[in-house]
Amino acid sequence: MTMKLLLMFIMFHMFILILHKPILILASVVPSPQVSPFPPILPSMTMIASSPGIHVGVEDEKMDSHNKKVKAFVVASTALSAIILCLLSFWIYYIINASKPNRKKNLQNSDSEKGLGFAPILSKFNSVKKVGKKGCVPIIDYEQIEKGTENFKESNILGEGGFGCVYKASLDDNLVVAIKRLNCECQYAEREYENEVELLSEIQHPNVISLLGCGTHEDSRFIIYELMQNGSLETQLHGPSHGSALTWHMRMKIALDTARGLKYLHEHCYPAVIHRDLKSSNILLDANFSAKLSDFGLAIIDGSQNKNNIKLSGTLGYVAPEYLLDGKLTDKSDVYAFGVVLLELLLGRKPVEKLSSSQCQSIVTWAMPQLTDRSKLPNIVDNVIKNTMDPKHLFQVAAVAVLCVQPEPCYRPLIADVLHSLIPLVPVELGGTLRVSHMTQQPPNSS
Template sequence: MRGAVTLVCFLVASCVWVVHGATDPGDVSALNALFTDFESDSTLTKWVASGGDPCGDLWFGITCVGTFVTAIQLPNCGLSGKVHGSVLQQFLHVTVLDLSNNKFENDIPEHFPPNLIQLDLSNNKFQGNFPDQLMNIPSLTSIKLNNNKLDGTLNAQSFTTLVNVITLDLSTNKFSGTIPESIGDNMLSLKFLYLQNNKFSGVLPLSLANLVALQVFDVSNNKITGYLPPNFNPATFSYEGNDITLLAPPPPPFTAPPPLKSPNPSTPPNPNTTPNPNTSPNQNAPLASTKSSSSSLGVSKIAAILVVVFVALTAAAILVWFFLIRKVPERATEPLDVEANGHNHSGRFCIWCLPLFSSGKDDEKPAKVKVYEPDSMKEGMDSPKIKAQPPIKTLDIPPVYKGDDQIKTVEKVDTDKISAIAFSVAELQAATNSFSEENLVGAGSLGQVYRAELPDGRVLAVKKLDTKAASMVENENDFLSVVEGLTKPQHSNVTELLGYCVEHDQRLLVYKYMSRGTLHELLHGSANDKCLSWNMRVKIALGAARALEYLHEVCSPPVVHRNFKSSNILLDDEFIPHVSDCGLEALAPSVTERQVSAQRLGAYSPPEYTMSGTYTAKSDVYSFGVVMLELLTGRKPLDSSRPRSEQSLVRWATPQLHDIDALARMVDPALGGVYPAKSLSRLADVVALCVQPEPEFRPPMSEVVQSLVRLMQRATSGNRQTESKSDSLQGDTAHEPNE
């Protein structure tokens, strides 16, 4: 009887857990521990410190398959506190861990989920050494630890089992020592290896030549010396800030073989001399010595003669040049032939075309002459350096001769070095139903954007460029050079260029499709989705600010967006912002069309650009301030349906940003008065700085990011909603025209 009662109780308890709990208890306990360790929970909606149902209640940032947690994605959440490895290793089914762009400052965890595939702890302040325990997770394909405070040397053993890693990003830390050989020996799947902005020293390991799949390799700004390993040829290689030589040095010119010394019993042997194993004991030593000395003497004489001949010919060429350059004004208008006379078509003398050597026959046409490379002069002989005369500064430099019969004026872009996928027109036509209207999701000054679905189920966004609107897409090589530049920005808040198409006069760019559309559509669309809470708006502003900070202050060279607005901020399923059109300023109209460009920017255009055409990173800051005003008020930057004094959002809002009562009336009515009052005031302060008329008074984006991070942290005090504020908002908005 007692056993039957026990069985019934067990079954009832099991049914209760199945009905009310959809998450594995072990995962629940581990998430409770994480929540306790995190000091900022402003964005962790539905998280609790004890119990709960993460899968059933859809905890923020948690993805489940069945009853198990499989992904923890909490980027850009303003989180701080500690991350303990003892907690992380309890997630037995987690394959994705993303805690990037937060404020963690403790030592980097030693342990991680044992079946992890993607790890992203970038843009924090983690300290300590590279976590060697990662070698116990061979399933990893992506490791991103960049932009932290990690130091020490890399243990070669740590990389022996990471054979599936495609992306390894250790950039912008304080790692030192040499780059381990084991990376090239074992990580043969690597496509992206980022080691820049550290303190690595020594030479590049020869094993890097084994990484045949490598597309991007960046070791810039380290202390690496030596030469590039033989047969190492990644698609994109950045090495600035080191002492790396791309080509191994040639053997010294005119080097004679060392003379053979005759064995002399009276002369003590030189301890530094290595015996030649190929020398026969019966060889006539005096004869060999004589031959070697004669050979050495002959080579020395030849070298001396060549030096004298070279100096004489160079001096003669300079004298001829000096004589002819003084005659230029007298015959500047005569049409001269470049090949025959050594002049360019503008009538000015071209020293690069002057024949340095002649056959000696006056009736023969001088042969084409290659450009004489200064480096080869230095390698060939120790000739005296000859300084160019001042007039050479005014000469036009002609195309460089690459061969006797071939002239190459523009270096063709190597498509193998472009990491993006080259699509065919047929593929993209099929994916967009021949670019039908039903797949059109947006349009801008450079072209239209279409939704594309590939046969494998992937959904992409295809930007079809208008060759009449963009100034650099007609020439295929120019377009490919722009595409190569567009693939370089790598940031979680910047849209990544996945592919391109350059066939049949078509120019198309392919990006990942963002399901939530643009921020402009979300704020001002006809449906006007009301799901954007205050914290979500601040989170979107912070993500967009991080994107501009990356473009302005991390990219080398810096990238100025030039077209930052809410319609270029795309939102994914988690409302994470992705700034689009980064780097497309290369396709923008020329300087003579600034007025058209200013109209294209519209209300986002800063004063200095409208007046003088000057556009800098501080101009992007102004446009960012306008977007923050949109988030704060829910209004369009320019709205002709409103009274004249309220049509320009910046002009209407700026005088009220420091008036507490007016500021409360400005807040988007869609919020229903639910927002932290102090956060509102602090956000208004940031906006006021960004939309300053004078560019020099606007803050850099790094300061804006820090201000928004602090604002996110202080938002934990909770949202405020009072009856008086709600009544005030309703009373004020009742008199305003509908948008």
């Protein structure tokens, strides 16, 4: 905008100068009516009497001819000025438009500068080739993958998904990574593989998992990621430790990191990306318990979805009602899933719990009546963190969760609003703005 104003200012002054030039020329050519400093010499009566009207007629003809030449010069100069101004305008218009970035479905943003630099990591790989995909994804040889996972040893399995397992692997130079192995015998698995590789090759953000490479072998497809030492949020909350490593402040940090990752996808990617499968098992934690979004196989670019050609996908308990019933998918669908994750962090319960062999209950249905009751809320909080937080902060988080899981998407907040409400609840040391005198490193033993 500043460049445009500067160019318009220059054009305006050039226009004034160009139009002003013929006027100056005219002023210098046309005789001035100013009084001569010398007194006029009056002709004698005899001269006027002897040749009446002759000298006056000659002077009139000369002045008339002179004025016509001046007018023609002014018209020509003005026309030339107009042509030059038009050409200048077209040139400036071209320069301005040529400088605009091409936003042809590029998932880029200033936040990408904060992402991890891949060059030092990828330089450790032998047998790395560049492919003609967007983002130029390295191809890792199958032999290296097989060797790194010790021939897909069962003890190296980090987790399991719908189409395969994730293995811990050690590649060249002892670079430890996570490798997802997908069995792509079916069409959906192949589509998810291609979708995830294409999206992650263009995304770089501190709260989104980093793609290091990919590979193929027969019906198997491989995606190589950075290793997240503390596994998934689901394992931390619902695994053997039952959330004992996660203090109140740590849980708020994880919620804040997750919101930052979603905000990047929704508001800073062009066009926007909808994750579509946000859940605790797809939120991974590094050595410092910083959270990163993972598993983009079901993610879609906002605006590209068509109710008739998109398979209804997601995980029970996290799927928004409007998507489940009508197939309507928006960024507010991710906000609903985020609300469920927030309830998991707050209550320590699974998103769906089995009541009997034929009956299940969602965490939203169970918790909603108690979340809005200040006398009941403290009693349903996860025992690991009970009575370790400021009650005011507890009520604030509960209020955010209630808004996120509203049945009508129009009543849910934008993820940016959620982010702003969480920042004051997270200590400065963990990425928020809360200043605390003492941070409890370990929560009290659950009773």
